[in-house]
Amino acid sequence: MATSSSNNSTLLINQLFSIRNLYGKNYAAQKIQLLHAVSINPVNNKKSLQLFYGSLLFLLAYPDNKSVYNFANKLLLQLQLHIQTNEKIKERLFNSGITGSSLSAAFSFEMVKWLKATHAKDIRFNSFVAGDGQIQSILSVLMPKVESEILQDANANWRGWLKQSMKKEEILLDKLVAVFDESTIRPEVKDELWAAIGINIEIDFSSHCCLPPSLFTTYYHRSAIKKNVHQQPASKPILIKLDKPQAEKIIDCSKMILVRHLRELDPITFTSANLVSYYQLTRGISVALLGMIPERRHPIDSYMGYVVFKNGLPVAYAGSWILFNSGRIGLNVFPAYRGGESQYIFQQVLQQHSKVYGLKRFSVDPYQLGKENSDGIKSGAFWVYYHAGFRPICKEQNEIAAEEALKIKSITGYRSPSKVLKQLADSRMELLLQKSTVRFDATDLSLAYATIVKEEYNNNRKLATENNLVKLAQLLQIKNYQEPTIKFILENWSVLLLSSQKNIKYTNEFKKILKNLFELKAAGSEELYIFNMQQAVELRKLLENLLK
Numbered sequence: 001m002a003t004s005s006s007n008n009s010t011l012l013i014n015q016l017f018s019i020r021n022l023y024g025k026n027y028a029a030q031k032i033q034l035l036h037a038v039s040i041n042p043v044n045n046k047k048s049l050q051l052f053y054g055s056l057l058f059l060l061a062y063p064d065n066k067s068v069y070n071f072a073n074k075l076l077l078q079l080q081l082h083i084q085t086n087e088k089i090k091e092r093l094f095n096s097g098i099t100g101s102s103l104s105a106a107f108s109f110e111m112v113k114w115l116k117a118t119h120a121k122d123i124r125f126n127s128f129v130a131g132d133g134q135i136q137s138i139l140s141v142l143m144p145k146v147e148s149e150i151l152q153d154a155n156a157n158w159r160g161w162l163k164q165s166m167k168k169e170e171i172l173l174d175k176l177v178a179v180f181d182e183s184t185i186r187p188e189v190k191d192e193l194w195a196a197i198g199i200n201i202e203i204d205f206s207s208h209c210c211l212p213p214s215l216f217t218t219y220y221h222r223s224a225i226k227k228n229v230h231q232q233p234a235s236k237p238i239l240i241k242l243d244k245p246q247a248e249k250i251i252d253c254s255k256m257i258l259v260r261h262l263r264e265l266d267p268i269t270f271t272s273a274n275l276v277s278y279y280q281l282t283r284g285i286s287v288a289l290l291g292m293i294p295e296r297r298h299p300i301d302s303y304m305g306y307v308v309f310k311n312g313l314p315v316a317y318a319g320s321w322i323l324f325n326s327g328r329i330g331l332n333v334f335p336a337y338r339g340g341e342s343q344y345i346f347q348q349v350l351q352q353h354s355k356v357y358g359l360k361r362f363s364v365d366p367y368q369l370g371k372e373n374s375d376g377i378k379s380g381a382f383w384v385y386y387h388a389g390f391r392p393i394c395k396e397q398n399e400i401a402a403e404e405a406l407k408i409k410s411i412t413g414y415r416s417p418s419k420v421l422k423q424l425a426d427s428r429m430e431l432l433l434q435k436s437t438v439r440f441d442a443t444d445l446s447l448a449y450a451t452i453v454k455e456e457y458n459n460n461r462k463l464a465t466e467n468n469l470v471k472l473a474q475l476l477q478i479k480n481y482q483e484p485t486i487k488f489i490l491e492n493w494s495v496l497l498l499s500s501q502k503n504i505k506y507t508n509e510f511k512k513i514l515k516n517l518f519e520l521k522a523a524g525s526e527e528l529y530i531f532n533m534q535q536a537v538e539l540r541k542l543l544e545n546l547l548k
Helices: 002-019 025-039 046-061 066-084 087-092 109-118 132-142 145-154 158-165 172-182 187-197 244-260 342-357 374-378 381-387 395-410 418-424 442-457 461-476 484-498 508-523 526-535 537-547
Strands: 102-106 123-128 199-204 238-240 276-280 285-290 302-310 313-323 326-329 361-364 429-432
Touching (some): 002 025, 025 066, 046 066, 046 313, 109 172, 123 172, 132 145, 145 158, 172 187, 244 276, 244 285, 244 302, 285 342, 302 526, 342 381, 374 381, 381 429, 395 418, 442 461, 461 508, 484 537, 508 537
Parallel strands (some): 326 361
Antiparallel strands (some): 238 276, 285 302, 302 313
16 A cells, blocks of 8 residues: 555656646646645655655746745645654665755865854764874874874874863864864865865755745746747846845855755855855846855956855856956756756856956856766756857867757757767867957966976976065065965966066056955955956956967
8 A cells, every 4th residue: 555655656746847847827737736646645765755855946946826836835844844754764865965864975174164163963973084094194284293293103093182182062073173273284285184084974954955035036937938048138137235144144055055965166165254246137046156265266267156046946056267358157057956947047147247247258168068077968068058159169079069959950859969968078168258358268377387387497386486476576566475375376476477577568557456466366355356357458468478
């Protein structure tokens, strides 16, 4: 009897999934009927539970009407309770990321530190990947030298040392976080040492990822925009003024949805409430732009993160790497929301970035298209960018894409095979909104840097940096150049700016511009850095000549 009921639920859920993105009066009625039928039939099969959970999320993001929305919301809460009160089901859904279940994985130091501060009741230590010897060596590096002596020559082991140095209320994970947090080692090195230990933590997902009602207005769908996206009118991004709790809620939602999917993104991991901008667009879409704290910023371009929300639910995310008026960008739609308005959402994101950051060109890296990224191949990511107007930079891939586009148009049901998608993913793509825009990015400057070091310094990177860092600081009259953040920026710029010095005229005005840019990058506004870079015509010409 139980098996028959379970099979019936599976059939109902499959039917619900198949019509989740279809609209009209008949479909709305069918969805309500199916939701009602599933609600009185127990769901215990893992695959069916995951499909049901994803379908409910989709219906909340893309509801036909208020009845569908409210019913889906009610069933989502019931499903959460069903999972939380049934240990067998909870075990089956381990590492699924579904609300009510648990997950175990290793995350970055800053992410674990944040989880300890904001979700202390839901997080606990699980296990180590590294062995005792490696852990002992790493902790010795982090500790002050005078204290680390106790761990040498088998005088004490790291477990005993940690235990005796804990405060009364501390547990192992608290102490490990404290040891890393108190270390004065550079943040990037600290990240690598934390990763080397491999600290697996276990997290309970006790609540859903959703923005508070004050930050969105529910949108109901009569249809879904899937075709002729370019013909849709551009919506004006409306900047919403956030208070600190609202900004922190956006950060919480953004981080937790990534954790659920075993992912992280630097601008989301390394952000703060004052670096969040939130825009409302159209059709229930809103986008949060997140910048990084100064000590985590990239020295040349500006690495910004974004999260797309639909009716308050996080449906997609990615980063953009902005240099002058050009931006490398990506789009990652979470699995539950695929089959919706992904193409339209991406178009809105591009238009928003163009208006907010003043971008005239977008490019996409091969990884986003599927190179060494199976999810990109599986989801057919190449065509999301192609239909948005992007074209492969390499001639070979451009020709293959044109042939494939013709097949898709002329052969009913044709889909590009994985082999072809892998070929297409072997080239960067770009979308030009203005012909006179910058046609290079930090990837190109990285190659130029390597060439300069090889040709002018015989691949001696230390010599190249030492020769130019102080020269550039003195040239620009930057007195605090030994301060870690500004030093890091000058180290990365100096070799590029001082190569072949005889071809560069450093007028007082140019020096003033450079100094202002570096100070903004080190301690000021990343958005203002982007804007001022776009005004720095001399710097753009210098770098373009360098790349020639």
